[in-house]
Structures are given as structure tokens and as C-alpha cells.
Amino acid sequence: MFEPIQDRIRVESAPKLSDETFIVLRDFIYSKTGIYFPVKKKYLLEGRLLKRLQVLKIGHFEDYVHLLKYSQQKENEFEYLCNMITINETFFFRNEAQIEAFQQKFADEVIKAKKAFNNRTLRIWSAACSSGEEPYTIAILYLEFLKPKYPDLNIEIIGTDINTAVLDMACKAEYNQYSIRSTPKLFLEKYFEQSGGVYKLKQEVKDLVRFEQVNLMDREKMRHMIHFDFIFCANVLIYFDEKAKIQVVGDLFNSLNRGGYLFIGFSEMLHRISTAFKLVSIPKTTAYKKE
Numbered sequence: 001m002f003e004p005i006q007d008r009i010r011v012e013s014a015p016k017l018s019d020e021t022f023i024v025l026r027d028f029i030y031s032k033t034g035i036y037f038p039v040k041k042k043y044l045l046e047g048r049l050l051k052r053l054q055v056l057k058i059g060h061f062e063d064y065v066h067l068l069k070y071s072q073q074k075e076n077e078f079e080y081l082c083n084m085i086t087i088n089e090t091f092f093f094r095n096e097a098q099i100e101a102f103q104q105k106f107a108d109e110v111i112k113a114k115k116a117f118n119n120r121t122l123r124i125w126s127a128a129c130s131s132g133e134e135p136y137t138i139a140i141l142y143l144e145f146l147k148p149k150y151p152d153l154n155i156e157i158i159g160t161d162i163n164t165a166v167l168d169m170a171c172k173a174e175y176n177q178y179s180i181r182s183t184p185k186l187f188l189e190k191y192f193e194q195s196g197g198v199y200k201l202k203q204e205v206k207d208l209v210r211f212e213q214v215n216l217m218d219r220e221k222m223r224h225m226i227h228f229d230f231i232f233c234a235n236v237l238i239y240f241d242e243k244a245k246i247q248v249v250g251d252l253f254n255s256l257n258r259g260g261y262l263f264i265g266f267s268e269m270l271h272r273i274s275t276a277f278k279l280v281s282i283p284k285t286t287a288y289k290k291e
């Protein structure tokens with residue numbers, strides 16, 4: 001079958017990402033975000049950026065790189081770039097074993113240790129929180145289990161991500177069936193309002209989480225992210241190479257209070273990345289403690 005002549009013209013005139021420009025772009029993205037595109041993923045980057053070039057009416061990837069690196073709109077364009085290249089897969093109650101361990105073991109340990117020093121504020125950071133499902137899951141666990149047990153406990157939950165579009169979704173807190181598919185029915189009824197296939201989080205949950213844009217590779221910003229008792233940094237280190245992982249995990253260590261814990265994704269490990277933490281293994285999950 002022949003493709004229509006208009007389509008052939010469109011394909012032939014679409015900007016092409018040359019190997020050289022791909023390397024320049026890839027190195028730029030890597031140095032700013034830690035996200036590494038291997039050569040085999042060139043097509044992915046090209047496909048995502050092509051749409052942006054069309055919107056900007058830019059005919060060559062080389063001009064786009066110039067815009068990103070040197071133009072007055074470079075900061076604005078970098079935000080667009082991050083929003084296009086990140087993978088934001090997430091859902092409520094994603095890592096059941098980790099959630100159970102947090103709620104049944106680690107939270108008690110840390111809260112009791114803090115109480116001994118008259119500190120009643122628990123600080124939790126969901127770093128790379130995407131559209132908010134992870135920090136809101138923690139907020140629900142607090143309302144359901146920790147608040148009744150420790151009525152004088154204050155909690156601060158901060159959700160951060162590099163992608164501003166997903167942070168806007170997090171602030172809105174309206175979710176679809178896909179996001180809530182692992183949420184226990186009881187919590188769905190108690191903490192969400194459902195209407196026409198949309199699950200809206202109730203205000204009491206929303207009020208517990210504050211969102212902010214933080215690039216985990218931005219060392220200046222990371223220096224201000226301190227005094228956390230728990231950090232959840234799940235399913236993001238997989239996009240970084242070893243050097244970027246070492247930098248980010250080192251900074252997360254500094255962000256934790258002594259006695260605090262770092263949780264990472266189910267398929268992630270800190271082997272060869274950091275020896276600063278004590279690995280705590282409990283059935284079906286692990287946590288990294290700052291002693």
C-alpha cells in the first residue's frame with residue numbers, strides 16, 4: 001500500500017536528530033537532571049521533542065539545543081523539557097510491604113525516639129512524588145494509624161518532583177481508576193469523594209501535604225532539604241547512572257535526621273552507591289537507616 005503523498009512530505013520534512021546533536025542534548029539533560037538516555041533510547045527522545053519543535057515552529061534540533069542552552073527563555077524551556085522527558089508512573093499504595101513496614105515498625109520506632117527528646121513533629125519527604133499518590137498514601141496512613149495512636153504528634157509531609165505538570169496534578173488531587181486500583185476499599189470510601197469515575201481526595205488529606213519543585217540533582221536546592229525523619233525516594237534512581245545516583249543518595253543522607261530512614265523502590269538497591277546507611281532487612285522489604 002502507498003502512503004498518502006501529504007504524509008510522505010510530512011515525514012520527509014520532519015526535523016531529524018543527528019547522532020552528534022543527540023549526544024549534546026543527552027549530556028545536557030544528564031548534567032541537569034541525572035536522567036541518562038543511552039543511544040538505544042535516541043528514538044524516544046527524538047519522538048518526544050519533535051512535538052515541542054513543532055509547537056515552537058523550530059525546524060532543526062540544533063536550534064532547539066541553542067534555545068535550551070543560551071536563550072533568554074532557557075529556564076522556561078528547561079521546565080518544558082523536564083515535563084516531556086520524565087516518566088511519571090505511580091499509584092496509591094504502590095509498595096505494600098514498604099507501607100506496612102513504615103506503619104507497623106519504623107514510624108513507631110522513630111516517633112518514640114523523638115518523644116524522648118520532646119520532639120513531637122515527624123517530617124516526611126516524598127522525593128520524586130510524581131502526581132502525589134505516594135505522599136497522599138502516607139497522609140492516609142497517618143490519619144488512619146498514627147494520629148489515633150499519637151494524638152499529640154504533628155506531621156509535615158512534603159512532596160517534590162522535577163516535573164511541574166505532575167505537581168499541578170498533585171495539588172488538584174483528582175485521580176482516575178488507574179491511580180486508585182490498589183487502594184483498600186475502606187480508605188477509598190473514607191478519604192475520597194467519587195463522581196463520574198473521578199476520585200477526589202478529601203480536604204483533610206490534601207491539607208497534610210505540601211508540594212514543591214525540587215530537582216534532585218540541584219545541589220543548592222538539596223542543601224535546604226533537611227531534618228527529615230523519613231525519605232521515600234522510589235522508582236527514580238533507576239533513571240540515573242551510577243555517578244548521579246552516588247550524588248543524589250549522598251545528598252539524601254544529609255537530608256535525613258540521625259535515626260531516620262530512606263526507602264527506595266522495590267527493584268532498586270544502594271549496593272555500590274553508598275555505604276553510609278545501615279541496611280535494615282525485614283520480610284519482603286528493606287530500609288536504609290542513618291545511624
Ligand SMILES: C[S@@+](CC[C@H](N)C(=O)[O-])C[C@H]1O[C@@H](n2cnc3c(N)ncnc32)[C@H](O)[C@@H]1O
Pocket residue numbers: 032033034035086087088089090091094127128129130131134160161162163166214215216217233234235236239265
Ligand atoms: C516513576 S515516577 C515515581 C513516583 C513515585 N515515587 C512512585 O514510586 O510511585 C519517577 C518520578 O521521578 C521524577 N524525576 C525524574 N528525575 C528527577 C530529578 N532529577 N529530580 C526530581 N524528580 C525527578 C519524575 O518526574 C517522575 O515523576
